[in-house]
Amino acid sequence: xxxxxxxxxxxxxxxxxxxxxxxxxxxxxxxxxxxxxxxxxxxxxxxxxxxxxxxxxxxxxxxxxxxxxxxxxxxxxxxxxxxxxxxxxxxxxxxxxxxxxxxxxxxxxxxxxxxxxxxxxxxxxxxxxxxxxxxxxxxxxxxxxxxxxxxxxxxxxxxxxxxxxxxxxxxxxxxxxxxxxxxxxxxxxxxxxxxxxxxxxxxxxxxxxxxxxxxxxxxxxxxxxxxxxxxxxxxxxxxxxxxxxxxxxxxxxxxxxxxxxxxxxxxxxxxxxxxxxxxxxxxxxxxxxxxxxxxxxxxxxxxxxxxxxxxxxxxxxxxxxxxxxxxxxxxxxxxxxxxxxxxxxxxxxxxxxxxxxxxxxxxxxxxxxxxxxxxxxxxxxxxxxxxxxxxxxxxxxxxxxxxxxxxxxxxxxxxxxxxxxxxxxxxxxxxxxxxxxxxxxxxxxxxxxxxxxxxxxxxxxxxxxxxxxxxxxxxxxxxxxxxxxxxxxxxxxxxxxxxxxxxxxxxxxxxxxxxxxxxx
Amino acid sequence: xxxxxxxxxxxxxxxxxxxxxxxxxxxxxxxxxxxxxxxxxxxxxxxxxxxxxxxxxxxxxxxxxxxxxxxxxxxxxxxxxxxxxxxxxxxxxxxxxxxxxxxxxxxxxxxxxxxxxxxxxxxxxxxxxxxxxxxxxxxxxxxxxxxxxxxxxxxxxxxxxxxxxxxxxxxxxxxxxxxxxxxxxxxxxxxxxxxxxxxxxxxxxxxxxxxxxxxxxx
Numbered sequence: 001x002x003x004x005x006x007x008x009x010x011x012x013x014x015x016x017x018x019x020x021x022x023x024x025x026x027x028x029x030x031x032x033x034x035x036x037x038x039x040x041x042x043x044x045x046x047x048x049x050x051x052x053x054x055x056x057x058x059x060x061x062x063x064x065x066x067x068x069x070x071x072x073x074x075x076x077x078x079x080x081x082x083x084x085x086x087x088x089x090x091x092x093x094x095x096x097x098x099x100x101x102x103x104x105x106x107x108x109x110x111x112x113x114x115x116x117x118x119x120x121x122x123x124x125x126x127x128x129x130x131x132x133x134x135x136x137x138x139x140x141x142x143x144x145x146x147x148x149x150x151x152x153x154x155x156x157x158x159x160x161x162x163x164x165x166x167x168x169x170x171x172x173x174x175x176x177x178x179x180x181x182x183x184x185x186x187x188x189x190x191x192x193x194x195x196x197x198x199x200x201x202x203x204x205x206x207x208x209x210x211x212x213x214x215x216x217x218x219x220x221x222x223x224x225x226x227x228x229x230x231x232x233x234x235x236x237x238x239x240x241x242x243x244x245x246x247x248x249x250x251x252x253x254x255x256x257x258x259x260x261x262x263x264x265x266x267x268x269x270x271x272x273x274x275x276x277x278x279x280x281x282x283x284x285x286x287x288x289x290x291x292x293x294x295x296x297x298x299x300x301x302x303x304x305x306x307x308x309x310x311x312x313x314x315x316x317x318x319x320x321x322x323x324x325x326x327x328x329x330x331x332x333x334x335x336x337x338x339x340x341x342x343x344x345x346x347x348x349x350x351x352x353x354x355x356x357x358x359x360x361x362x363x364x365x366x367x368x369x370x371x372x373x374x375x376x377x378x379x380x381x382x383x384x385x386x387x388x389x390x391x392x393x394x395x396x397x398x399x400x401x402x403x404x405x406x407x408x409x410x411x412x413x414x415x416x417x418x419x420x421x422x423x424x425x426x427x428x429x430x431x432x433x434x435x436x437x438x439x440x441x442x443x444x445x446x447x448x449x450x451x452x453x454x455x456x457x458x459x460x461x462x463x464x465x466x467x468x469x470x471x472x473x474x475x476x477x478x479x480x481x482x483x484x485x486x487x488x489x490x491x492x493x494x495x496x497x498x499x500x501x502x503x504x505x506x507x508x509x510x511x512x513x514x515x516x517x518x519x520x
Numbered sequence: 521x522x523x524x525x526x527x528x529x530x531x532x533x534x535x536x537x538x539x540x541x542x543x544x545x546x547x548x549x550x551x552x553x554x555x556x557x558x559x560x561x562x563x564x565x566x567x568x569x570x571x572x573x574x575x576x577x578x579x580x581x582x583x584x585x586x587x588x589x590x591x592x593x594x595x596x597x598x599x600x601x602x603x604x605x606x607x608x609x610x611x612x613x614x615x616x617x618x619x620x621x622x623x624x625x626x627x628x629x630x631x632x633x634x635x636x637x638x639x640x641x642x643x644x645x646x647x648x649x650x651x652x653x654x655x656x657x658x659x660x661x662x663x664x665x666x667x668x669x670x671x672x673x674x675x676x677x678x679x680x681x682x683x684x685x686x687x688x689x690x691x692x693x694x695x696x697x698x699x700x701x702x703x704x705x706x707x708x709x710x711x712x713x714x715x716x717x718x719x720x721x722x723x724x725x726x727x728x729x730x731x732x733x734x735x736x737x738x
Binding site: 359402453 | 562566
């Protein structure tokens with residue numbers, strides 16, 4: 001299929017732009033590893049990670065500050081460790097033959113665990129449900145593309161994956177780390193990012209998200225003041241643009257939002273409430289008219305949802321499912337807070353990915369091509385399989401990018417994923433690419449079993465994530481992190497992408513995209 | 521997934537304004553179910569179903585459901601080229617969606633070129649038009665437009681299922697007819713029409729015509 005995007009890569013396809021450096025670079029898989037061999041393995045499999053871990057062992061040296069500065073990924077060692085540990089840990093649980101771990105490997109893991117004496121509590125306790133990898137019963141109950149999944153238990157506490165006490169303990173010990181940090185007079189945002197990356201405890205999630213998104217200031221004493229002012233600002237925006245007679249120029253925007261919102265997430269009762277729908281309509285409308293370059297794009301409501309739910313739960317009585325909660329029973333003041341805070345956090349959040357929604361959605365087209373390049377590099381057989389059956393990356397990953405995977409995951413998982421997105425220090429725009437790559441690779445085994453275009457497409461549109469919980473998301477982002485860590489700093493990558501874009505056009509718009517998406 | 525035997529595979533695309541009912545039409549056609557509400561389509565979704573044409577030939581339909589919003593146009597555009605037919609979908613209870621049909625048709629023609637696509641004009645939400653008297657596009661008007669432009673026309677309801685099957689069948693039958701008359705040929709590098717695992721007896725002449733280089737030997 002011809003896509004605009006294909007032009008990006010054609011000329012570069014022949015030239016291998018990935019750096020083939022034979023020099024040992026700390027943190028990069030050592031070149032002595034046979035890349036072909038490792039590519040054939042499932043990147044999510046424990047062997048592959050063990051290989052990787054072995055090859056990058058030199059990156060874990062305590063005090064190796066230089067490495068952290070050299071890498072343009074800006075990984076903190078703490079994050080790196082907790083990500084690595086969560087992968088190891090979950091592989092231990094998912095691996096059907098745990099004996100495969102040789103003794104020396106176990107020792108190595110122990111050593112790494114003791115290294116991380118700071119203990120990242122929740123990642124230690126990751127437990128994967130064994131049924132996750134279950135071969136899907138071939139389209140047992142038919143799903144529809146983009147159909148929001150039913151989710152188990154409307155409360156976001158994950159009851160099923162972690163056994164009660166452990167999970168509560170871990171949540172508590174994590175909470176103990178968050179609370180002092182949140183109460184310091186001048187918050188160290190970097191510390192908060194590191195702590196949040198692997199998941200934020202429910203109780204501190206609302207304030208943490210406000211801080212991470214840049215809505216709340218680091219200074220503790222200024223926070224209340226900022227909140228009051230911002231909430232008033234939003235209130236005024238609504239009065240000015242929404243409540244009064246709407247400008248002719250905004251009629252189309254309003255009309256589209258107004259027909260889309262009542263039909264959003266039909267399986268979640270909460271969103272069928274008129275009060276909730278009106279709040280969403282105002283948030284999206286005000287955002288759209290303040291961002292005329294992109295305006296409202298279908299699917300954006302899915303990006304409001306996580307903020308909305310988190311801020312709603314903040315004021316809801318404990319232990320109640322939000323799904324059937326009557327939002328109009330809240331006071332107007334409480335509702336206004338949910339609405340304005342959702343608005344401001346959404347606005348900050350979308351700042352980093354506005355190029356996704358501008359004319360021709362060039363940001364997404366660019367990312368889809370990056371995804372293709374990445375998969376080609378990481379998993380040749382899977383890439384070839386997709387190509388052989390005529391599956392184009394745009395056909396399945398466009399929605400992944402446009403809706404940031406919200407349509408592919410249960411809501412509780414989206415919220416957990418948002419913890420990591422918001423904690424990504426350089427904005428999640430580039431990280432999301434790796435999340436999508438990890439997401440695709442996660443299904444490689446099932447995908448390779450599909451024998452035609454139709455089977456592949458139907459599967460890719462309905463990936464069976466309905467049983468997913470926080471632990472799968474932790475796995476996913478850890479894998480994404482590993483991919484970014486391995487591939488993002490290939491020095492020639494950036495140049496090639498620039499060259500590819502120049503081929504397409506040299507318009508100001510593209511320069512804008514380059515500066516935003518490459519600005520990290 | 522077990523691959524059913526089919527003789528031909530056609531790719532069709534559904535286009536039309538946002539919220540006219542494209543996804544619901546497809547959902548009913550491929551699964552026989554109707555949902556009162558459905559999330560707006562983002563980009564493009566894929567559906568498939570096997571049907572039989574009049575002489576018993578089995579056709580696998582691959583169907584692209586497109587997002588109606590203007591912003592997705594640059595993405596949906598790339599799906600036209602490999603389509604052999606298009607369903608131009610409007611909402612019987614939404615006049616504007618009918619008035620935009622010529623624009624949708626022009627866009628489809630332009631991008632499906634050099635192939636001449638089979639079109640059907642499909643009105644949706646017939647149940648709503650009948651029950652609550654909300655009709656904004658008369659049957660006569662739509663029919664006149666269809667005749668003028670050489671399109672099939674049908675009014676459907678994805679809720680009751682009335683005429684849904686017909687909408688797809690009309691297009692499929694005509695594509696099949698055009699294969700038989702020789703207007704359409706299976707071409708390498710074009711996914712609009714493909715042959716299945718079993719070629720229908722006696723219908724192979726077009727395939728041979730399409731590959732003259734190979735048929736010159738012996």
